[in-house]
Amino acid sequence: MSLQVVAIRDAREAPIPLSQPGLSSLFDRQPLERFDAGSAVFWEGDDAAHLFQVTAGILRAVRLLSDGRRIIVGFLRPGDLLGVSLKDRYLYTVEAITPVALRRLSRRRFEEEIRRQPQLRDQLFSRLCDEMTAAQDQTVLLSRRSADEKVANFLLMMSRDEFGNCTRIVDIPMTRLDMADYLGMTIETVSRTITKLTNSGIITATGRRSMMVLKMDALRSLADGDNGETGCCQRVRDMPPHRDGLTVWKSA
Amino acid sequence: MSLQVVAIRDAREAPIPLSQPGLSSLFDRQPLERFDAGSAVFWEGDDAAHLFQVTAGILRAVRLLSDGRRIIVGFLRPGDLLGVSLKDRYLYTVEAITPVALRRLSRRRFEEEIRRQPQLRDQLFSRLCDEMTAAQDQTVLLSRRSADEKVANFLLMMSRDEFGNCTRIVDIPMTRLDMADYLGMTIETVSRTITKLTNSGIITATGRRSMMVLKMDALRSLADGDNGETGCCQRVRDMPPHRDGLTVWKSA
DNA sequence: CGATATTGTAACAATTTGTAACTGCGCTTT
DNA sequence: AAAGCGCAGTTACAAATTGTTACAATATCG
Known part of the structure; x- marks a missing residue:
């Protein structure tokens, strides 16, 4: 779904020179992999060797405290990317809630492409910003x-x-x-x-x-709560319209 | 402080071609601006026209719910950047807790420089990733x-x-x-x-x-809680050592 | 169709919050 | 310098919310 939205954006108002391929294009050629409901795609602490794009199904990103308390950091839906990382280990476990179809890409390859195609980097950055906003909400x-x-x-x-x-x-x-x-x-x-x-x-x-x-x-x-401005529902995650200013800190 | 760390990193092991200037170099020439304790640097909803780098003092990033409930999204310390955004409005209010000194840069100028110097973009990205990890913690x-x-x-x-x-x-x-x-x-x-x-x-x-x-x-x-791996204290924010894999989703 | 897992309900316990009085420190005023 | 004021912080007790535990009801799966 996010996939579609972005694809549309790419085609129409291309914020980048020409209408160049989006992040998802990197995965288009990759074979579909299927996971049963309940199975894990990767585990917290695993070597972060691959990235995945969700094609179908819903997944959960889970972190565990040592005493067994469980936190779901987020849910993933079709179009979402998982495994993007600058670090070398996954921060959480990702498990399929429903049967799921994914496309896999090696991290090496992903980073190569990102390096080669600056507009992909822009998209990735923008996505990270959205993620950041969602995390704050x-x-x-x-x-x-x-x-x-x-x-x-x-x-x-x-x-x-x-x-x-x-x-x-x-x-x-x-x-x-x-x-x-x-x-x-x-x-x-x-x-x-x-x-x-x-x-x-x-x-x-x-x-x-x-x-x-x-x-x-x-x-x-x-x-309700802080939505005086939008008048609409709380921005919890994944709300395309009316997203307003993310503001990041952490300097150079 | 973060500023120093990065400066050192730049000088020594330069992960970028030569030892090129860090993000903070953009602010070096800007004049110092001072804020009294309790005063606001900008308000939630303001036009996100500037970025700031903290030179001295502590600030808080605050969001308010419509019924008055207050949430501090984070504290800012020397070296931290604030106001980085892809959106056009600040997402929260930033107020000085102690007397504060900042350097200001217009967003237009910042984005120009980011565009011109790819290694700055890398640093910004890396910083965003760290921020993301912190937000999840x-x-x-x-x-x-x-x-x-x-x-x-x-x-x-x-x-x-x-x-x-x-x-x-x-x-x-x-x-x-x-x-x-x-x-x-x-x-x-x-x-x-x-x-x-x-x-x-x-x-x-x-x-x-x-x-x-x-x-x-x-x-x-x-x-304690989930720190079996590091054995060290909980990673809440701002912990340079032993940060492990951030993993972002949100596809293209 | 029976076994298992998930969900719903209710009584009770624990934690956290709300209320309100009180302390102590710093500041101004006299 | 002493008195008075105000604010941040503390503490005790009551109240509310949420968590626990236990069990019943319902769906799901083999």
Whole structure:
């Protein structure tokens, strides 16, 4: 999905000299690799020898504390790149939530191409910036939001299609545990909160792992917090429209 | 401090053709600007027209939710860059905690130079990667750590000198409120936790805003969690040594 | 169709927060 | 220099939220 968006951008308004190939073009020729739901693509600490592009399916990026506490640092969707790194080891484990199809590229090759094609570097940089913004929004979410707000935000995030629009039917491929470990709460609290939302008539279950949003506005105002400017839902991750200024520090 | 480290790196083992100027060289010629403690360098939502390099003092990067909840996204120290952005508005407010000295550069000029000097782009990219790693560590800290662990981590972070070594004397220029808004807790809990650490003989107050670590190991094991590999303190931010693999996603 | 895993519910416990009074330090004022 | 003020920080106690534990209900998979 992100893939499509960028491809479109490349073709149309090419911010680079000519309409040159995007980052995803590096993977186009690579064979598809499939992973079963639950299997790991790579492990935290592994040699970071490859990069992957998600073609189909959903994955989770997991970190573990030594005492077993689990943190899901993010979910990956089609079009997302994983394994980009300047370091030599993966920082987290990536596991398939649904069956997944990926294309693999060696890191050596990737870096060569990045070096050769400056516009790819620009794209990579831009992507990193977006990632950074998302990470900060996640920080805000985790540090100062109640269980209700967290879940509302999560549901809104999941309700977005590839263009950032909110759909009423929401598919939730991950388990409650995944949600909990992403939002920094327990499955029980997640469960309670969803029950509460259902009882208030804001959402309704349409299946075990899918639901419908009945009152989108109510859900938005629950998720609300700092979105005075956009008026729209909280920017948790992966929200193309209305992203505003990332600001990085760390000097030279 | 980061500034020095990089300068040294440039001079010695130059990962780039010759020993070319670092990012900070862009700011060297700019005049010093001073800000009083408590004053803002820029505001969330402002036009992101300039970049700044911290020469002296400590600052905080603050975001506000509409209902007044405050989140400190990070603290900035000498050598840190602020205002790097691909977007056109600052994402957060930056305020001086202590009196501060900065050098300012227009964004236009910065981007020109980045475009002209590829090795600067490399440095910027590398810095972004570090930032990303730090942001993820912060995510872990906020989502799955108890008050004790958070405060222990914070104190260890503050106890690091410019080379990443832990000093016994810790200076804490920020208020309890700043700490609380950074760690996602209340001032009372911060205070109670520090008292607890003092009563356990792990730290001792040496002044209103400074303390001494009496049992560094105990503090480390409190802060502990996922540091099996490094054996060292939690990587919260700004820890030069032993940083391991950042892995970014978000495709092309 | 039965075994297993996931999810939901509820009572109870632990942690964290909220409230509010109080201390101590630094500053101004007299 | 002493008194008075204000602010940051601390502490005690009550309240709320979230986490724990246990068990029932439901789906999923072989």
